[in-house]
Amino acid sequence: MDGAALGPLAPPRAIDPAVFRLAVRKVVLDPGHGGSDPGAIAGGVREKDLTLDIARRVAALLAGQGLSVVLTRDGDETRSLQQRVEIANAARGDIFLSIHVNSIPTERRRGVETYYLGAATDPTVERLAGAENSGSGYSLADFRHLLEGVYVDVRHDESRRLAQAVQGRLFAALAHDNPQLEDRGVKQAPFVVLVGTEMPSVLAEVACISNHEDAELLHQGSYRQEIAASLAASVRRYAAAREPQTTVAHRRAGGV
Ligand SMILES: [Zn+2]
Structure with missing residues (x-):
């Protein structure tokens, strides 16, 4: 058959995952760092303690809302990034949310940002990915296998949607009482936990402990609860948009 007679083939159209009516039932929460890895330290607080407290x-x-939740650590334990990925994949989580607290060299800056997988476009993001990826547990030989699975399914689009839901809620909730808070936006970076997990996955930097004001706020349980509530609300919002009964109406209404 003469293929040229058919003219150029139209590029395949992306399939909207809503058509599969995929529900979110199990959420994997990943408190960054832990054990021998404290993460960022400033203002008398350690990232590993904050991430665990917020994740709990x-x-x-979320458990109160009927969602099943798996934590990649539920104590001050050392977990390689590979172990976190394996826990998430073995649990067959529907979505993965890694919680971190940023430390920015410019002390005055404070803001929140949310990442999904992709190439970093700016050198500061690459440095952050390098810092968060230390002690990954993977060898160079694992990398081809890891990267092969990255863009083959709808996971990439869904991760972006989840990142938008998380960032939108987080910033709106926290900016209410902190007018000078910076919306650092949704970004892409090659964090190992986002590469290896087989579900839509995001990494949120929920505060900046390098900022004096943020460090003070993070000492308060009420502020950590506010961060947690916005993360939980964004997961619920994302999940609701995926629910079989509400998907169509919600999407028509312009929901995420
Ligand atoms: Zn971190």
Whole structure:
């Protein structure tokens, strides 16, 4: 058959995952760092303690909403990034949310940002990915296998949607009481936990402990609860948009 007679083939159209009516039932929460890896330290607080505290609060809120929750650590334990990925994949989580607290060299800056997988476009993001990826547990030989699975399914688009839901809620909730808070936006970066997990996955930097004001706020349980509530709300919002009964109406209404 003469293919040229058919003219150029139209590029394949993307399939809207809503058509599969995929529900979110299990959420994997990943408190960054832990054990021998404290993460960022400033203002008398350690990232590993903050991420665990916030993740536990998010877990309690989501469990109360009927979602099943898996934590990649539930104590001050050392976990390689590979172990976190393996826990998430073995649990067959529907979505993966990694929680971190940023440290920015410019002390005055404070803001929140949310990442999904992709190539970093700016050198500061690459440095951050390098810092968060230390002690990954993967060898160079694993990398081809890891990267092969990245863009083959709808996971990439869904991760972006989830990142938008998380960033939108987080910034709106926290900016309410902190007018000078910076919306650092949704970004792409090659964090190992986002590469290896087989579900839509995002990494949120929920505060900046390098900023004095943020460090002070993070000492308060009420502020950590506010962060947790916004993360839980964004997961619920994303999940609701995927629910079989509500998907069509919600999407028509312009929901995410
Ligand atoms: Zn971190």
